[in-house]
Amino acid sequence: MDSKSLSNEKNAEIKNIHPKIDLKNIKSKFIFQKLFANLQKARAFRILNYNKFLQNRLNLCITDYKLNSEIFSSIIIEIIPIKNRLGTFINILNKDEESYYHIYFDENKEEIKRNVINEDDNVSKITIKIDYKIMSFEKLFYFCKCIESINFKKFLRTNINNMSKIFSECSSLNELIISNLKTNKVNNMSYMFCNCSSLKELNLSNFNTEKVNDMSWMFYGCSSLVKLNVSNFNTSEVVSMQGMFSECSSIKELNLSNFNTKKVIDINSIFYGCSSIEELNLSNFNDDKIININYMCFNCTLLKSVYLSNFDVKKAISCINIFFGCESLKELKISNDGEKSINKNFNRIFSNYSKKLK
Numbered sequence: 001m002d003s004k005s006l007s008n009e010k011n012a013e014i015k016n017i018h019p020k021i022d023l024k025n026i027k028s029k030f031i032f033q034k035l036f037a038n039l040q041k042a043r044a045f046r047i048l049n050y051n052k053f054l055q056n057r058l059n060l061c062i063t064d065y066k067l068n069s070e071i072f073s074s075i076i077i078e079i080i081p082i083k084n085r086l087g088t089f090i091n092i093l094n095k096d097e098e099s100y101y102h103i104y105f106d107e108n109k110e111e112i113k114r115n116v117i118n119e120d121d122n123v124s125k126i127t128i129k130i131d132y133k134i135m136s137f138e139k140l141f142y143f144c145k146c147i148e149s150i151n152f153k154k155f156l157r158t159n160i161n162n163m164s165k166i167f168s169e170c171s172s173l174n175e176l177i178i179s180n181l182k183t184n185k186v187n188n189m190s191y192m193f194c195n196c197s198s199l200k201e202l203n204l205s206n207f208n209t210e211k212v213n214d215m216s217w218m219f220y221g222c223s224s225l226v227k228l229n230v231s232n233f234n235t236s237e238v239v240s241m242q243g244m245f246s247e248c249s250s251i252k253e254l255n256l257s258n259f260n261t262k263k264v265i266d267i268n269s270i271f272y273g274c275s276s277i278e279e280l281n282l283s284n285f286n287d288d289k290i291i292n293i294n295y296m297c298f299n300c301t302l303l304k305s306v307y308l309s310n311f312d313v314k315k316a317i318s319c320i321n322i323f324f325g326c327e328s329l330k331e332l333k334i335s336n337d338g339e340k341s342i343n344k345n346f347n348r349i350f351s352n353y354s355k356k357l358k
Contacts, residue, residue, distance in 0.1 A: 074129060074130075074154055074156060074157075075129065075130035075134075075152075075154065075155050075156070075157055076127060076128070076129055076130075076152075076153050076154040076155075077127070077128045077129075077130070077150065077151065077152055077153065078125060078126070078127050078128075078149075078150075078151040078153050079125075079126050079127075079128065079147050079149065079150050079151070080124065080125055080126075080147070080148055080149035080175075081117055081123065081124075081126065081146050081147055081148070082146050082147070082148050082172055083124075085117075085145070085146045085172075086116070086117050086118065086146060087116065087117060087143075087144065087145055087146035088115055088116050088117075088143065088144055088146070089115060089116070089117055089126065089128075089141070089144050089146060089147055090103065090115045090128055090140065090141065090144075091115065091139045091140060091141065091142050091143075091144070092130075092134060092136070092137065092138070092139065092140050101115075101128060101129070101130050101131050101134065103115070103126065103127075103128050103129070117146055134160075135159055135160060135161055135162075136160070136161060136162040137160050137162060137163045137166045138162045138163070138164045138165060138166070138188075139164070139165045139166070139168070140163075140166045140167075141166060141167050141168075141170055142165050142166075142168050142169060143168070143169040143170075144169075144170050144173075145169065145170065145171050145172050146172070147170060147172060147173055148172050148173060148174055148175065148198075149173070149174070149175040149176075149177075150167070150170075150173065150175070150176050150177070150178075151175075151177040152177060152178050152179075152180045152181050153180070154180065155180040155181055155182055156182075157182060158182045158184055158185060159185060160182065160183075160185065160186060161185050161186055161187055161188075162186065162187065162188045163183065163186050163188065163189050163192055164188040164189065164190045164191055164192065164214070165190070165191045165192065165194065166192055167192060167193050167194075167196055168191045168192070168193070168194040168195065168196075169194065169195050169196075170195075170196050171195055171196070171197050171198060172198055173196050173198055173199060174198045174199065174200070176196075176199060176202070178204075179203075179206055181206070181207070182208075183207050183208050183209065183212075184208040184210070184211070185211060186208075186209070186211060186212055187211050187212055187213055187214070187237075188212070188213070188214045189209070189212050189214065189215050189218055190214045190215065190216045190217060190218060190240075191216070191217045191218065191220065192218050192219075193218060193219050193222055194217055194218070194219075194220045194221055195220065195221035195222075196221075196222050196225075197221055197222065197223050197224055198224055199222055199224060199225055200224050200225060200226050200227070200250075201225070201226065201227040201228075202219075202222075202225060202227070202228050202229065203227075203229045204228075204229055204230055204232075204233070205229050205231065205232045206232075207230075207232065207233065208234070209233050209234050209235065209238075210234045210236065210237065211237060212235070212237060212238060213237050213238055213239050213240075213263075214238070214239065214240050215235070215238050215240065215241050215244050216240040216241065216242040216243060216244065216266070217242065217243040217244065217246065218244050218245075219244060219245050219246075219248055220243050220244075220245075220246045220247055220248075221246070221247045221248075222247075222248050223247060223248070223249050223250060224250055225248050225250055225251055226250050226251065226252070227251075228245075228248070228251055228254065229255075230254070230255070230256070231255045231257070231258055232258060233258060233259065234258070234260070235258075235259050235260050235261065235264070236260045236262065236263065237263060238260075238261070238263060238264055239263055239264060239265055239266075240264070240265060240266045241261070241264055241266065241267045241270050242266045242267065242268045242269060242270065242292075243268065243269045243270065243272060244267075244270050245270060245271050245274055246269050246270065246271070246272040246273055246274075247272065247273040247274075248273075248274050249273055249274065249275045249276060250276055251274060251276060251277055252276045252277060252278065253277065253278070253279070254277065254280070256280075256281070256282065256284070256285075257281065257284060258284075259284060259285065260284070260286070261285045261286050261287070261290065262286050262288060262289070263289060264289060264290055265289050265290060265291055265292065266290070266291070266292045267290055267292065267293055267296060268292045268293065268294045268295060268296070268318070269294065269295045269296070269298065270296055271296060271297045271298075271300055272295050272296075272297075272298045272299065273298065273299050273300075274297075274300050274303075275299060275300060275301045275302060276302055277300055277302065277303055278302050278303060278304050278305070278328075279303070279304060279305045279306075280297070280300075280303065280305070280306045280307070281307045282306070282307060282308050282311065283307045283308065283309045283310060283333075284310070285308065285310060285311055286310055287310065287311045287312050287315055287316070290315070290316060291315075291316055291317045291318065292316065292317065292318040293316045293318065293319045293322055294318045294319065294320045294321065294322070295320070295321050295322070295324070296322045296323075297322060297323050297326055298321055298322075298323075298324050298325055299324065299325035299326075300323075300325070300326050300329075301325060301326065301327055301328065302328050303323075303326045303328060303329055304328050304329060304330050304331065305329075305330070305331040305332075305333075306323075306329065306331070306332050306333070306334075307333045308332075308333065308334045309333055309334065311334055
């Protein structure tokens with residue numbers, strides 16, 4: 001058989017494997033994932049290559065996939081809703097208010113084109129498949145008080161850039177499995193776990209935070225949190241840590257030895273209401289740019305020792321009530337200049353705190 005005949009046979013083969021799809025009615029936001037879910041990648045490439053109209057409709061080409069394969073890789077999240085509790089379970093929307101996600105009930109794999117749980121939805125487990133166009137997880141599960149468990153089962157993409165408020169106000173959430181979460185391009189983690197008041201443990205040792213610039217109120221109101229591992233956090237680009245651990249009233253210890261605050265401007269209320277913590281070693285904190293330290297350890301009632309050897313309080317513009325309510329505080333190690341500043345501004349820094357440190 002000559003080369004021309006082989007070529008014709010190859011073309012015929014490609015035509016034969018072309019899926020039976022009405023291209024006029026196709027929705028580009030869904031077809032790519034469906035195509036790759038049902039076909040081997042090699043066959044899908046050939047179909048896309050063959051059908052130029054489909055390729056243009058999807059606004060992609062083969063080289064795009066090869067160069068940015070993570071964009072088209074799956075994100076699969078399994079959630080367990082609370083029985084007999086209705087509410088929103090996924091919130092991300094694009095700028096045109098058109099949702100970019102796929103949702104399936106586990107039992108029948110039946111696709112649901114909405115983001116709320118209704119009375120007729122008698123399900124114990126839901127699987128969510130995120131569309132490849134999504135690059136921001138901002139408010140993904142915001143105010144999802146109907147969820148008790150979230151498991152990121154599959155997470156191959158690395159292009160997600162925003163996780164602000166992703167789990168914020170998930171007050172019933174008691175299990176969160178995020179060991180597969182890719183955070184290497186995330187720049188905003190503000191309010192990420194805000195008011196997750198049922199969570200007892202968080203191990204974030206796998207988090208890559210080298211590009212994050214905002215960690216403000218990240219763990220605010222996690223009142224049941226007993227164990228929090230942030231020992232591997234890279235905070236070299238962080239500008240704000242305002243209220244970061246505020247109202248984490250059950251945490252007894254925090255390892256912040258790896259924290260770099262060279263770019264941080266605001267640590268206002270960072271440990272506000274951490275009423276169970278007894279020691280804070282902040283000797284690696286650099287105060288070069290920090291201007292706001294108001295209420296830093298406000299009402300840390302069991303706090304006995306604070307180490308701030310590299311910290312000069314007099315540089316801060318705002319330093320009101322830093323240790324107000326720290327009734328157990330006995331040891332405060334701070335730089336010489338900082339100590340002079342504390343003695344000079346004692347009433348302003350400690351406010352109504354009745355006993356002076358020895």
